[in-house]
Amino acid sequence: MAFVTALRRVAHVSLREYPWRTAAVTSAAWLTGQRGFTGGTRSDNKVTVNFINRDGEKITAKGSPGDSLLDIVINEDLDFDGFGACEGTLACSTCHLIFTEEVYKSLGPVTDEEMDMLDLAYGLTDTSRLGCQICLTKSLEGIVAKVPESVADIRQSQDGSS
Amino acid sequence: MSGHKMLFSGLKLWTSGRSRWMSRLPDGCSPKVCIVGSGPAGFYTAQQLIKARQDVEVDIYERLPVPFGLVRFGVAPDHPEVKNVINTFTQTARQSRCSFYGNVDVGTDVSVEELRQAYHAVVLSYGAEGNRTMGVPGEDLAGVHAAKDFVGWYNGLPSCRQLRPDLSSETAVILGQGNVALDVARVLLSPLDILKMTDITQPALEALAESQVRRVLIVGRRGPVQVACTVKEVREMVNLPNARPEMVGADFEGVAEALKDLPRPRKRLTELMLKTALEVPGEKEQQRRSEASHAWGFRFFRSPVEILADPERSRTAGIRLAVNRLEGSGEGARAVLTGEVEDVTCGLVISSIGYKSLPIDPSLPFDSRKAIVLNNMGRVQRAAGLYCSGWLKTGPTGVIATTMNNSFDTARSLVEDMDLGTLDVSVVKPGSQSVAALLEKRGVKPVTFSDWEKIDRVELSRGEAVGKPREKLLTVEEMLQVARS
Numbered sequence: 001m002a003f004v005t006a007l008r009r010v011a012h013v014s015l016r017e018y019p020w021r022t023a024a025v026t027s028a029a030w031l032t033g034q035r036g037f038t039g040g041t042r043s044d045n046k047v048t049v050n051f052i053n054r055d056g057e058k059i060t061a062k063g064s065p066g067d068s069l070l071d072i073v074i075n076e077d078l079d080f081d082g083f084g085a086c087e088g089t090l091a092c093s094t095c096h097l098i099f100t101e102e103v104y105k106s107l108g109p110v111t112d113e114e115m116d117m118l119d120l121a122y123g124l125t126d127t128s129r130l131g132c133q134i135c136l137t138k139s140l141e142g143i144v145a146k147v148p149e150s151v152a153d154i155r156q157s158q159d160g161s162s
Numbered sequence: 163m164s165g166h167k168m169l170f171s172g173l174k175l176w177t178s179g180r181s182r183w184m185s186r187l188p189d190g191c192s193p194k195v196c197i198v199g200s201g202p203a204g205f206y207t208a209q210q211l212i213k214a215r216q217d218v219e220v221d222i223y224e225r226l227p228v229p230f231g232l233v234r235f236g237v238a239p240d241h242p243e244v245k246n247v248i249n250t251f252t253q254t255a256r257q258s259r260c261s262f263y264g265n266v267d268v269g270t271d272v273s274v275e276e277l278r279q280a281y282h283a284v285v286l287s288y289g290a291e292g293n294r295t296m297g298v299p300g301e302d303l304a305g306v307h308a309a310k311d312f313v314g315w316y317n318g319l320p321s322c323r324q325l326r327p328d329l330s331s332e333t334a335v336i337l338g339q340g341n342v343a344l345d346v347a348r349v350l351l352s353p354l355d356i357l358k359m360t361d362i363t364q365p366a367l368e369a370l371a372e373s374q375v376r377r378v379l380i381v382g383r384r385g386p387v388q389v390a391c392t393v394k395e396v397r398e399m400v401n402l403p404n405a406r407p408e409m410v411g412a413d414f415e416g417v418a419e420a421l422k423d424l425p426r427p428r429k430r431l432t433e434l435m436l437k438t439a440l441e442v443p444g445e446k447e448q449q450r451r452s453e454a455s456h457a458w459g460f461r462f463f464r465s466p467v468e469i470l471a472d473p474e475r476s477r478t479a480g481i482r483l484a485v486n487r488l489e490g491s492g493e494g495a496r497a498v499l500t501g502e503v504e505d506v507t508c509g510l511v512i513s514s515i516g517y518k519s520l521p522i523d524p525s526l527p528f529d530s531r532k533a534i535v536l537n538n539m540g541r542v543q544r545a546a547g548l549y550c551s552g553w554l555k556t557g558p559t560g561v562i563a564t565t566m567n568n569s570f571d572t573a574r575s576l577v578e579d580m581d582l583g584t585l586d587v588s589v590v591k592p593g594s595q596s597v598a599a600l601l602e603k604r605g606v607k608p609v610t611f612s613d614w615e616k617i618d619r620v621e622l623s624r625g626e627a628v629g630k631p632r633e634k635l636l637t638v639e640e641m642l643q644v645a646r647s
């Protein structure tokens with residue numbers, strides 16, 4: 001909502017804004033190089049997430065507790081076209097992900113704010129969430145998240161005219 | 163590069179369209195695409211093209227000295243997160259295979275035909291700069307504005323700078339119930355303390371500070387279940403500080419019963435409107451509403467028939483609305499006149515019934531009813547090498563993500579045509595070199611992306627001085643002055 005957003009800006013509270021993006025741009029290459037590395041104590045902190053992309057392929061990636069699923073997609077340079085357009089600020093529905101019933105239940109309650117944007121996602125299901133709002137915890141180890149087809153927000157009217 | 167290496171590269175050119183050698187060959191050998199318009203459609207098309215083929219070079223032409231189209235001039239100032247896409251557009255523009263040429267008016271400074279000669283493919287992404295008109299008497303009166311122009315005014319679109327909307331009357335009537343209508347209502351009613359922290363223009367802020375508008379009616383031809391706006395924007399209205407909702411309960415007859423059959427998104431939106439219109443709020447909210455100095459409400463089943471003038475000043479004094487009833491239900495429901503009319507006193511009428519694309523060249527196959535360029539999956543009909551994306555392709559509805567998908571689609575068609583040879587990219591095309599020569603001859607000096615970045619820095623620093631994210635430059639002259647400095 002405009003008012004809440006303005007309030008956040010005044011309080012300098014950033015809801016998933018893009019400092020990580022700058023980090024991702026400069027360190028993506030490093031991360032790509034490091035993706036195969038699994039040894040050492042640092043990886044014990046990591047949580048594995050399996051994405052199913054739009055071609056049905058399984059892409060396994062890791063993130064740290066506290067990272068959102070969108071953070072993982074960006075940090076690991078996963079190639080999902082148009083994913084995360086608004087950079088995690090609940091101003092679009094392009095980080096739409098679909099889960100199994102069981103996993104969905106474990107993700108916790110959905111705020112009105114998220115639901116409002118989710119409502120615009122193409123192919124909305126009862127187990128859909130926005131990836132930018134789901135933060136990793138150890139209990140989410142190994143979950144599967146499907147990246148659905150992304151044709152059209154429902155704000156586009158059916159016959160293409162206004 | 164030695165002669166031998168050139169020959170080797172030449173062989174690689176013909177055996178593999180994706181050879182990395184191609185990016186090191188002289189300009190003549192890479193596929194060159196030109197995109198007209200630098201809004202989301204232009205940039206998302208460019209992004210996808212550059213990603214899909216390592217050899218493609220993309221030039222984006224833009225009429226204004228500044229890029230980004232409706233992201234800059236359409237998205238409401240209090241929705242800054244929606245503008246985050248500018249970051250990805252900036253990354254695209256900074257790629258070596260992408261060039262931005264601002265201050266170039268395609269159709270006037272260079273023709274579509276000249277672009278088609280210079281490039282292997284031309285993608286038209288110049289959006290919708292016109293309006294759908296209401297087509298009622300009094301539409302040209304002072305006090306009546308198209309939403310596109312009002313939005314352009316508060317967002318600093320140079321051509322709307324002189325709008326000078328009259329905000330001296332108590333009631334404003336907005337025709338149309340889409341998200342643009344709600345943006346206009348929200349800007350008219352938002353507390354100044356909020357607006358002054360956004361990138362709304364200084365003149366708009368000053369005008370709104372003097373505004374006498376206290377009541378905004380958002381009028382639609384059909385009923386609550388047919389509104390084109392979405393739940394986030396309605397929630398923003400409901401939560402607007404110092405404003406209370408005023409709806410007509412009778413407008414919601416039968417709506418509660420219809421809820422159970424609605425898909426979730428439409429259901430949540432309708433429930434919110436129903437609750438706001440009919441439910442008696444808790445004590446605290448009742449108190450807030452009674453103390454609010456501003457009011458807003460949807461008015462349903464009403465179509466404009468005439469803007470009424472104040473004879474002495476020949477400006478808007480009111481609007482005559484025809485009363486409708488609904489035939490059918492759901493999205494296909496039709497508004498049918500009942501014969502009754504209703505007059506509403508107001509001094510400001512904003513028509514928010516749709517943008518409209520214009521044909522920039524008479525040779526383009528254009529559907530004047532839908533106001534789009536005739537195309538199949540982005541390929542312009544009967545015009546090899548010509549493509550379109552964005553609102554020009556599908557009509558002026560949808561958010562940035564909609565346009566993004568639509569542009570990716572066009573890029574896919576174009577890449578497919580290049581890959582399959584349907585589009586012959588083996589022929590050498592001069593690209594920006596020949597266009598630059600034409601422009602120079604015509605006295606047109608393009609603005610590069612780094613020139614825009616100078617404008618950007620000036621706007622950011624001027625904004626910082628007054629506690630805003632940016633203070634936009636308001637005229638093309640000022641923009642060019644900074645660009646050339």
